[in-house]
Amino acid sequence: MEKLREDIRKIKEEFKKGKTALIPALHRVVEEYGYVNEEGAKLVAEELDISLDHVISVASFYQFFKLKPVGKYHFQICTGLTCMINGALDLVHYFNRELGVRENEVTPDGLFSYEIVQCIGCGDRAPAVLMNDQRLEGLKVEKLSRLIEELKAKGDGSPS
Numbered sequence: 001m002e003k004l005r006e007d008i009r010k011i012k013e014e015f016k017k018g019k020t021a022l023i024p025a026l027h028r029v030v031e032e033y034g035y036v037n038e039e040g041a042k043l044v045a046e047e048l049d050i051s052l053d054h055v056i057s058v059a060s061f062y063q064f065f066k067l068k069p070v071g072k073y074h075f076q077i078c079t080g081l082t083c084m085i086n087g088a089l090d091l092v093h094y095f096n097r098e099l100g101v102r103e104n105e106v107t108p109d110g111l112f113s114y115e116i117v118q119c120i121g122c123g124d125r126a127p128a129v130l131m132n133d134q135r136l137e138g139l140k141v142e143k144l145s146r147l148i149e150e151l152k153a154k155g156d157g158s159p160s
């Protein structure tokens with residue numbers, strides 16, 4: 001917690017104006033906790049001298065900030081029209097049936113979660129998915145299943 005506080009102070013110093021530093025400070029909280037938790041949000045508000053409501057509203061606005069814990073491997077499944085036609089719902093059903101999680105729930109081992117998103121700009125390789133920061137294109141359910149098994153075995157975040 002003290003290291004996080006120290007880093008947020010450095011970010012504030014770097015950006016000079018409190019609100020400019022907000023996004024990088026929130027990224028630092030995510031690095032620390034995996035999501036923007038209450039403790040982190042309060043610390044950011046305190047250190048940048050802005051209201052907690054503002055911190056929460058900014059964190060809520062951007063899809064890349066999560067306000068709830070996500071799995072170590074968080075999947076964003078596009079359900080835009082092209083991806084839908086090409087089997088995006090099969091991927092959603094895989095998470096529901098095979099991993100036993102609904103949207104924004106985390107598997108008991110803490111490894112996997114998913115959310116549904118709209119077009120991520122690669123409909124020509126549908127269905128398209130983001131796994132953390134990695135784009136997965138043409139991801140059919142068989143390929144997803146193999147990937148999940150690999151990640152369960154490896155647990156280190158780097159699919160082969």
Ligand code: FES
Nearest residue numbers: 078080083119123
């Ligand atoms: S419709 Fe899925 S990436 Fe655009």
